[in-house]
Amino acid sequence: MKRLIVLFTCLAFVAHFTTMAQEEPQHKGREKLKAARLGLITNRLNLTEEQAKGFWPVFNDYDAKRSELRKSVRQITAESRNLTTSDDRIATNLKEILNLKQKEVDLEKEYQAKFLKVLNVRQVSELYKTEQLFNQMLVNRLRGERKEPPHTKE
Template sequence: MKKIILILLMALGVSVVSVAQDEGGDKPNGGRIEALKIAYITKKLNLSTEEAQRFWPIYNQYMDEIKKTRIDARQNQEGELPTEEKLLNIRKKYNGEFNKALSSEKVNTFFKAEKEFSTGLQKELMERRMQRMENRKPFRNN
């Protein structure tokens, strides 16, 4: 288990640092969120040492393409559908790449875990936003 954690930390160290630098400017918790996502995926996939060595470099390339596409879409003010289509094409491309490193079952688990994390994150952010709004309401005395 210690070997797996060490390998993951080494494989992800560069990615997490670059993500923190990339997203740190306009998203203060970007690096922290990425680290939480990586931990969530790691737990869901339960990778062997060999699988981790093959998976994480591909994952880093995948995330680089996803981020670049989102940044380009934002800068070019692309519509939602063209952006989603580009993201889907990236997922399709990397589905094949991930299948070279993992079983198809684990690849499916990865994509599900990624979606679950995003959904959970959105829900958490919305709840926090609502709570902040509630706390801002002035107290009324009847």
């Protein structure tokens, strides 16, 4: 029951933050979404105090590096969409996107090992599931769908 309340609370935060993000400058909306995401992770991982001390610095470092890689991919993709971009440049961009995606996979491998130093294997698995859950909740909210969140951990 507690998990159901937590999930509904997180969903309400996402709904509120999504609405507020449209009314406020983008960076404030992003910060609120990030806070909701971190709250959901905190609740779902059930970290001990000692685990939290070791986990959050590693996670924040991982998240920042992953965000930079994804930002680079978005910038390159945007450039490729430009009608004046040459075919050669688009081909170069495609190769660069693959390189960045490989870097993201390498980053994930590196940080999975780091996560396993402070979390147990079930918590690491739950971290990945929680990130997927949050993203799906956000997508559903942006689409206007009102799907009921899962009642239990999978």
